[in-house]
Amino acid sequence: MDKTPSFIQIKGIRDGLxxxxxxxxxxxLETIFVKNVxxxxxxxxxxxxxxxxxxxxxxxxxxxxxxxxLSERGIALWAVLSESSVTETTAQNLxxxxxxxxxxxxxxxxxxxxxxxxxxxxxxxxxxxxxxVLFEGNVVVxxxxxxxxxxxxxxxxxxxxxxxxxxxxxxQGDEKAVVCALELAPTQxxxxxxxxxxxxxxxxxQPEVASLKDGQLVAEPWQDLTGx
Amino acid sequence: MTGKVxxxxxxxxxxxxxxxxxxxxxxxxxxxxxxxCIDGDIGLRNLDVVLGLENRIVYDLVDxxxxxxxxRQAMIRDKRLPELYLIPAAQTRDKTAISPSDMVxxxxxxxxxxxxxxxxxxxxxxxxxKNAIAAADRVLVMTxxxxxxxxxxxxxIGLLEAEEKGPAALVINRYDPAMVRRGDMLxxxxxxxxxxxxxxxxxxxxxxxxxASNRGQPLALDGKSKAGQAFQNISRRLMGEQVPYMExxxxxxxxxxxxxxx
Numbered sequence: 175m176d177k178t179p180s181f182i183q184i185k186g187i188r189d190g191l192x193x194x195x196x197x198x199x200x201x202x203l204e205t206i207f208v209k210n211v212x213x214x215x216x217x218x219x220x221x222x223x224x225x226x227x228x229x230x231x232x233x234x235x236x237x238x239x240x241x242x243x244l245s246e247r248g249i250a251l252w253a254v255l256s257e258s259s260v261t262e263t264t265a266q267n268l269x270x271x272x273x274x275x276x277x278x279x280x281x282x283x284x285x286x287x288x289x290x291x292x293x294x295x296x297x298x299x300x301x302x303x304x305x306x307v308l309f310e311g312n313v314v315v316x317x318x319x320x321x322x323x324x325x326x327x328x329x330x331x332x333x334x335x336x337x338x339x340x341x342x343x344x345x346q347g348d349e350k351a352v353v354c355a356l357e358l359a360p361t362q363x364x365x366x367x368x369x370x371x372x373x374x375x376x377x378x379x380q381p382e383v384a385s386l387k388d389g390q391l392v393a394e395p396w397q398d399l400t401g402x
Numbered sequence: 403m404t405g406k407v408x409x410x411x412x413x414x415x416x417x418x419x420x421x422x423x424x425x426x427x428x429x430x431x432x433x434x435x436x437x438x439c440i441d442g443d444i445g446l447r448n449l450d451v452v453l454g455l456e457n458r459i460v461y462d463l464v465d466x467x468x469x470x471x472x473x474r475q476a477m478i479r480d481k482r483l484p485e486l487y488l489i490p491a492a493q494t495r496d497k498t499a500i501s502p503s504d505m506v507x508x509x510x511x512x513x514x515x516x517x518x519x520x521x522x523x524x525x526x527x528x529x530x531x532k533n534a535i536a537a538a539d540r541v542l543v544m545t546x547x548x549x550x551x552x553x554x555x556x557x558x559i560g561l562l563e564a565e566e567k568g569p570a571a572l573v574i575n576r577y578d579p580a581m582v583r584r585g586d587m588l589x590x591x592x593x594x595x596x597x598x599x600x601x602x603x604x605x606x607x608x609x610x611x612x613x614a615s616n617r618g619q620p621l622a623l624d625g626k627s628k629a630g631q632a633f634q635n636i637s638r639r640l641m642g643e644q645v646p647y648m649e650x651x652x653x654x655x656x657x658x659x660x661x662x663x664x
Contacts, residue, residue: 234566242532246501267564300598302560303553320556320596 181206189274190222190252200230204240211247224253224274231260238268299335301325310346321361327351340364349386358382358393365391405436405513408520408640409538410573411562413554415525417546418575418605421615422633423522424452425622429637431486432622436516438477438487440508442534443524444499447491454618455480455488464492467504473511482623487516497529502536509537518640527561535567540640542602543570547577547588556597571602573636578607579650603636604647605629 181203183194195203211218223244232254241251253271256262262272295309299317305324307313312329323339325331330351331343337355342364344351349366357379363370365384370391381396410419410426420443427439440463441449450456461476466489477487492499505521512519523534535541541562545555559570574593581587594601608629614621621630622637628648635645 234564238565242502242536245529246503269564302563303557304560318596318598322553322557 182210187224187274190224191218192224192226192274194226194228195230196228200232200236203227203230204236207240208243208247211244211249215247219248222250222252224255224271225251226255227258227261229257231258232256232264233260234264234267237261237264237270241268241270294329295327299333301339303339319355319360330354344386352383352385354381354383354396356381358384363391405438405516405519406539406640407509407513407537408518408540408542409442409523409534410520410542410544411523411531411534411558412525412544412551413527413531413558414545414551417544417551418611419525419544420448420452420522421611421620422542422544422573422575422605422636423449423520424615424620425630425633426637426640427486427518427520428453428480428483428620429622429634430518430520430640431480431483432625432634433637433641434484435518435641436485437518437520438489438512438516439520439522440489441491441522442505442530443522444491444530445493445496446524447493449522450478450488450490451618452615453480453488453620455490456618459490462490462492463508464495464499467500467508473508485516497524497533500533502532505533505536527558531558531561535562535565538567541567541570542573542636543597543599544573544575545593545597546575547582547590547593549588552588552593552596559597559599570599572597572599573603573605574601575605576607577604577650601647602639603632604650605632605636606648606650 181195181197185192193207195207237254244251251270253274254261254265255272265272293311295311295313297307297313297315299315299319301307301315301319301323303320303322307325310328313325313327313331315333315335318335319325319333319337319339321338326342326345328346329348331341331353333355336357337360339360340362341353341360343353344366347366351365353363353365359372363384365386368386368391382393383396383399384391384393410423412419423439427437431437439449441447444464450459455478458478461471465471466473466476476489480486480488509519521534521538524530543555543558545551562570574590578587582589590604606628608627610621610627611629621627622633625631625634632648638645
């Protein structure tokens, strides 16, 4: 690696190559990386690349441009690691992974127990088909969750809109987790280890809360719970 | 001149993308606009057939991109209209023959010469779709009033949002008012409710569309049929006009009475 100074580091990992870019601003780093790829195209050809960009903030336009450039050269970019939440969101929007491997369930559980109770992820909807939200705490969606979308939360899920996708609350075994929505009609609803499918609609739509009661998944109108 | 690039996409196949590209292009050209349509479905080209220009293909999209011909040479002029051109897809290659940045370069060159560039996206959400939307200023998402097509449209709209392609506009094709009245088909409201995007056109089910496609004579050329009018309306809305939506319920009295008895 004599020709490439410390801007770029390439490491073989189980899932392909891990490329770490550091020490310069974005457009330069991108150029250095692409140039490096062109110089050693036989080495990179057909590779699956995970990219570590440290704290650099990347927007959709920048990241998708890089992804397209790489794909023209026969390289699949599958993950982007970053300390910046902007870059992480961008990568998620483009359907790229932001972790190299899924955390082991036990580790996640430990992480959840360490989280403050009010740790929530806020999502502006609609969450469309193919959209997937995975979060250790609670998830709040402002807008509809359409069929084909999926939410997996360690805590509870609140949907200010119609919930029609797949939702899993208490994914790490929290049986106190609840799911509420203005219109509760999920394709499938899971709380902790229990699964239910929405019954066919009857009557008018009203806000409902689903929870686990004595090991049974039940959905109750919101008003009945608050009217007491 | 800086032309606008409009891509028509759907996710699901068979909802009427190619037919719509042909008809919207024809409709725009009939208003005196200079239009080029591009068939993005490399390997499964169809737009040339629907436009009735199949036998005039010499060069195609991939030839232009790989530099075997000049852009002008691949633009087939439709003689029925003053300024309508087609850049056909290659049939012997596949989607990987071009890349999103090739499309951006090509469209930037074309923008100088025409008012409208209408791109026909292939079905799916892979390379061909990415190529087709790369240069788009606007994307029209096409769907039919049925659950699976709407589901795929939703996915495509989500992808467009992720790529920051601006708000998509929705075209509902093969709409059958009688079936909707019977409660056997999703209504326009049902579809809009789910997708939550702006509507730009509703095209009624019309068997003339199939006849016209087979003959290579796009419906929008004569403009008498309901579907032809709907395409004309979409083209006018693209040009910025406010056009009211077609009244589907004002069929003749007899039909209405019969419909109600069922």
